[in-house]
Amino acid sequence: MVTPPPVSGQSYPTASVSHERSNYLRGGVLFSTAYTDNAVGLVNGHPESDVSYSVAPTLAIDETTTRTHFVMTYAPGFTFYQRFNSRNETDQNAAIDFQYRLSPHVTFAAHDGFQKSSSVFTQPDLGSAGAVSGGTEGGNFSVIAPIADHLTNTGNVGLTYQFALNEMIGASGTFTNLHYPNQSEVPGLFDAESQGGSAFYAIRISKVNYLGVAYQYQRLQSFPTLGTNETQTHALLLFYTLRPSTRFSISVFGGPQYAELGPQFSTTGSTPSPASNSWNPEAGGSVSWQGRVTNLAVSYAHMISSGAGLIGAVRQDMGSVSIGQQLSKTLSASLGGMYAQNDLLAASLASDNGHTVSGTASLQQQVGQHLNVQLGYTRLHQVYSGVAILAGTPDTNREFVALSYEFSRPLGR
Numbered sequence: 001m002v003t004p005p006p007v008s009g010q011s012y013p014t015a016s017v018s019h020e021r022s023n024y025l026r027g028g029v030l031f032s033t034a035y036t037d038n039a040v041g042l043v044n045g046h047p048e049s050d051v052s053y054s055v056a057p058t059l060a061i062d063e064t065t066t067r068t069h070f071v072m073t074y075a076p077g078f079t080f081y082q083r084f085n086s087r088n089e090t091d092q093n094a095a096i097d098f099q100y101r102l103s104p105h106v107t108f109a110a111h112d113g114f115q116k117s118s119s120v121f122t123q124p125d126l127g128s129a130g131a132v133s134g135g136t137e138g139g140n141f142s143v144i145a146p147i148a149d150h151l152t153n154t155g156n157v158g159l160t161y162q163f164a165l166n167e168m169i170g171a172s173g174t175f176t177n178l179h180y181p182n183q184s185e186v187p188g189l190f191d192a193e194s195q196g197g198s199a200f201y202a203i204r205i206s207k208v209n210y211l212g213v214a215y216q217y218q219r220l221q222s223f224p225t226l227g228t229n230e231t232q233t234h235a236l237l238l239f240y241t242l243r244p245s246t247r248f249s250i251s252v253f254g255g256p257q258y259a260e261l262g263p264q265f266s267t268t269g270s271t272p273s274p275a276s277n278s279w280n281p282e283a284g285g286s287v288s289w290q291g292r293v294t295n296l297a298v299s300y301a302h303m304i305s306s307g308a309g310l311i312g313a314v315r316q317d318m319g320s321v322s323i324g325q326q327l328s329k330t331l332s333a334s335l336g337g338m339y340a341q342n343d344l345l346a347a348s349l350a351s352d353n354g355h356t357v358s359g360t361a362s363l364q365q366q367v368g369q370h371l372n373v374q375l376g377y378t379r380l381h382q383v384y385s386g387v388a389i390l391a392g393t394p395d396t397n398r399e400f401v402a403l404s405y406e407f408s409r410p411l412g413r
Helices: 347-352
Strands: 024-036 050-064 068-074 077-081 089-103 106-117 150-164 167-179 191-204 209-223 229-245 248-261 276-290 294-305 314-326 331-344 354-367 371-383 395-410
Touching (some): 050 089, 209 294, 229 294, 248 294
Antiparallel strands (some): 024 395, 050 077, 068 089, 106 150, 167 191, 229 248, 248 276, 276 294, 314 331, 354 371, 371 395
């Protein structure tokens, strides 16, 4: 049995089968430049543009043994801005994925990802269409600030046990952190963090059909100037997964979610709104297909989530899509998009409600054995009338060019 996507805590693959390789050490260096027409929000009543330059050495290890699968990527770097050089940044991008089969029927899995940057778009793989998850345990980072120093950290750890031929149980824990070291760069947005845990039971009713039930708990916090806004949730979900092949799956889930909303602080007064409780539906679905030259992942979820920098927890509708296509042996394309509607649970904070729509398209051309060139465009539209840094500049256009040199060496051969 495999762990069904609604409870696996993992993102879907973003590479086609022909590009999947393991037991390799990879390294290189990435140079990129980008133009954005909305760098720091309104300045003297209108948005200001800027050009950025980034350099990042990269290192990645992908190793598989009979019991383990270990993937580590690390890319420190520097980003410089032509006009707003006070936003120059020392970047950090790191991620670790680890799976260990403790016995033929018990598997341990862990993931941790960290980013320190002045832009959510400053990452080693600029052409990536973005991660798509089949579940609800990922963090909410759908509210995107202009150029501003920020740190994000997400992680999960899980254990699964297949105790019978067609039955499995599992448990996991997750956390997310969002931190803005200089609050003056992002007026109206705030630090946030979340912790959660879940347990599930799944049964394989036929070769390709999985059914299951899961319990999920969340503790969601945001940190406005005057206090801490905390929300705790409990959800009981039923889920179904159709998996006709190892490269294709369809999943749906749904159930009730109970929210305990603590006293909520606003930005205008020291007296918080009273605590409250509510019942809400949680539901969603996803599709993943990984072909020889094409990969596709689509997901949608309606749930209570962290505020992604807003002043409190939100009732969220979120959809995302990622498409990758190998056009030729050396040319590939990717397309990604995301829509998120974020409505504050606390009625007194509803002025911060809003939505985000983003899309990225890119082409990547391999030149020779070690050189790659990427061209891409990102369109971002955000409407949050109560968030000062976003209210006056809802639209951002960004074009980027990246040149990377890469080498790879087989491990254990």
